[in-house]
Amino acid sequence: MEDYELMLNAYKTAGGTPSVFNNLEIANLLVHNNRILGSNSVPGLVLTSKETNEGVDIDLTIKEGCKIINPVHLCFGVLPKEGSQVINIREKSEPNSVVKILAHCVFPNAIKVEHIMEANFEIEENASFEYTEVHYHGLSGGVKVVPHAKVKVKNNGRFLATFSLLHGRVGELDIDYEVLVDEYGIMELLAKVYGYGEDKIKIKETGILKGSSSRGLIKSRIAVRDKAQSEVVSELTAHAPGARGHVDCIEIIQGEAKAKAIPIVYVTDSLAKITHEAAIGSVDKKQVETLMARGLKEDKAIDIVISGILK
Amino acid sequence: MFILKVENLNLSRKGHQILKDINFKVKKGDIHCILGPNGAGKSSLAYMLMGISDYKPDKGKIYFNGNEVTTWAIWQRARSGLTLAWQDPARFEGLTVEDYIKIGAKKSSVSEALEDVLLNPNEYINLAVDKTLSGGERKRIELASIISMKPKLAILDEPDSGIDIFAFDNLIKLLKDLKSQGTTILLITHREEVALISDKTSLICDGRIVKEGKTLEVIEYYRTRCKPCPRYISQAKG
Numbered sequence: 278m279e280d281y282e283l284m285l286n287a288y289k290t291a292g293g294t295p296s297v298f299n300n301l302e303i304a305n306l307l308v309h310n311n312r313i314l315g316s317n318s319v320p321g322l323v324l325t326s327k328e329t330n331e332g333v334d335i336d337l338t339i340k341e342g343c344k345i346i347n348p349v350h351l352c353f354g355v356l357p358k359e360g361s362q363v364i365n366i367r368e369k370s371e372p373n374s375v376v377k378i379l380a381h382c383v384f385p386n387a388i389k390v391e392h393i394m395e396a397n398f399e400i401e402e403n404a405s406f407e408y409t410e411v412h413y414h415g416l417s418g419g420v421k422v423v424p425h426a427k428v429k430v431k432n433n434g435r436f437l438a439t440f441s442l443l444h445g446r447v448g449e450l451d452i453d454y455e456v457l458v459d460e461y462g463i464m465e466l467l468a469k470v471y472g473y474g475e476d477k478i479k480i481k482e483t484g485i486l487k488g489s490s491s492r493g494l495i496k497s498r499i500a501v502r503d504k505a506q507s508e509v510v511s512e513l514t515a516h517a518p519g520a521r522g523h524v525d526c527i528e529i530i531q532g533e534a535k536a537k538a539i540p541i542v543y544v545t546d547s548l549a550k551i552t553h554e555a556a557i558g559s560v561d562k563k564q565v566e567t568l569m570a571r572g573l574k575e576d577k578a579i580d581i582v583i584s585g586i587l588k
Numbered sequence: 589m590f591i592l593k594v595e596n597l598n599l600s601r602k603g604h605q606i607l608k609d610i611n612f613k614v615k616k617g618d619i620h621c622i623l624g625p626n627g628a629g630k631s632s633l634a635y636m637l638m639g640i641s642d643y644k645p646d647k648g649k650i651y652f653n654g655n656e657v658t659t660w661a662i663w664q665r666a667r668s669g670l671t672l673a674w675q676d677p678a679r680f681e682g683l684t685v686e687d688y689i690k691i692g693a694k695k696s697s698v699s700e701a702l703e704d705v706l707l708n709p710n711e712y713i714n715l716a717v718d719k720t721l722s723g724g725e726r727k728r729i730e731l732a733s734i735i736s737m738k739p740k741l742a743i744l745d746e747p748d749s750g751i752d753i754f755a756f757d758n759l760i761k762l763l764k765d766l767k768s769q770g771t772t773i774l775l776i777t778h779r780e781e782v783a784l785i786s787d788k789t790s791l792i793c794d795g796r797i798v799k800e801g802k803t804l805e806v807i808e809y810y811r812t813r814c815k816p817c818p819r820y821i822s823q824a825k826g
Contacts, residue, residue, distance in 0.1 A: 564679075566638075582683075585681050
């Protein structure tokens with residue numbers, strides 16, 4: 278079977294719909310290791326990509342005033358047991374544009390695989406950009422994932438990013454996102470990760486609300502069991518009148534797992550406000566026993582509670 | 589025939605005796621009320637019957653539907669037809685009303701169960717059973733979940749608390765409907781007007797059953813003997 282078909286199979290296993298890569302009305306990009314296996318653009322969206330020694334460089338521009346109706350599908354994968362992939366993304370959402378990106382990252386056979394993403398997102402005035410990244414890993418834990426992003430949200434722009442790694446072993450994860458928000462801009466970062474075995478999860482998400490009436494939410498939902506470890510640093514700062522933000526972190530631990538949450542809130546304007554809540558602990562006993570009183574065994578009840586939190 | 593039989597149950601928590609020598613029987617098909625003031629031990633009794641952790645009896649036995657279930661796990665009791673609606677039900681992030689009601693359900697229609705508790709299915713079915721629901725809404729969803737389970741015995745812990753007057757009338761109807769469909773109800777309450785629908789009542793005070801019999805007789809005893817008692821007044825004040 279050729280790499281293209283193998284990638285589509287892996288993409289399907291990860292929850293994607295392979296037919297999107299044959300649909301000319303859907304912008305897409307399919308990358309295996311450092312090879313571009315497929316690419317399509319649509320009116321209003323300029324997608325260029327170039328193979329490099331380590332991975333792929335991607336330039337993505339959503340043209341002014343264009344609303345991209347279908348989500349853009351990206352799929353990055355490394356199918357062999359070993360390999361390295363560096364994805365550089367430069368994205369620009371021009372004023373008044375709207376786009377949704379759905380990225381699947383698949384490493385089903387990884388024993389020693391590294392996936393690095395360096396992204397720069399620029400969301401201009403009144404533009405809306407949603408980025409969802411879904412990971413599908415194998416069971417060995419031999420993956421290192423390093424997604425780093427710098428984001429600028431101009432006046433009245435909107436940036437929403439969701440990262441989820443719920444299938445397979447995490448391996449080693451090191452997220453570092455920084456978002457700068459201008460007047461009336463909105464940013465939301467949501468991370469959902471389930472670690473087990475000896476997984477190591479490190480998440481650093483920073484939001485800087487520098488414009489008046491800007492809005493920010495940093496939300497994380499982490500579950501760790503066995504000997505997995507997680508550390509979540511959520512930093513939200515507000516520096517202008519009317520800026521509002523909230524940090525919300527829940528980490529569930531089981532077994533010998535360890536979890537750390539560090540919410541940092543910093544306000545330099547008396548008319549701004551940031552709130553935060555963080556909770557780390559085992560699964561709530563009352564929730565579990567409520568479900569057991571409906572006939573579920575304890576393990577199944579715990580699974581349902583954790584699945585809900587990570588949903 | 590008795591569906592539930594409780595013999596000499598004692599419960600201590602943190603060095604304090606909560607329940608003392610509890611004995612009672614619940615007849616199959618009845619609504620049996622456990623009436624008593626706040627702090628009397630009613631909820632502790634409910635949790636112990638359901639097998640909730642930290643509420644294991646020091647001594648005594650629980651028989652349900654002919655089996656001794658004293659050491660059974662919660663899920664084993666539930667699968668044999670016993671369940672509990674909590675006074676203050678848990679909230680679940682990310683779990684929809686539909687998914688919650690379907691857990692353990694025998695009744696296929698979630699919508700019907702929601703209509704039974706006067707909630708519009710279109711409005712509620714996809715909501716999360718989380719902290720965005722009001723206390724009253726959450727209570728009604730708990731009852732909808734019980735209705736869907738069609739249990740042999742439902743322990744309802746203060747089912748009227750947090751429910752408005754309009755819904756109260758419906759609650760009474762609902763309990764009667766549950767009974768007519770074959771579910772025996774152990775109704776836990778501190779309100780005489782709720783107790784009125786029961787066939788039999790056990791009055792509990794300070795961890796002991798002090799009176800048992802026909803509901804009207806027990807309510808009369810409760811009004812004339814319990815309420816003037818200094819112990820009742822101090823417990824009622826919490």
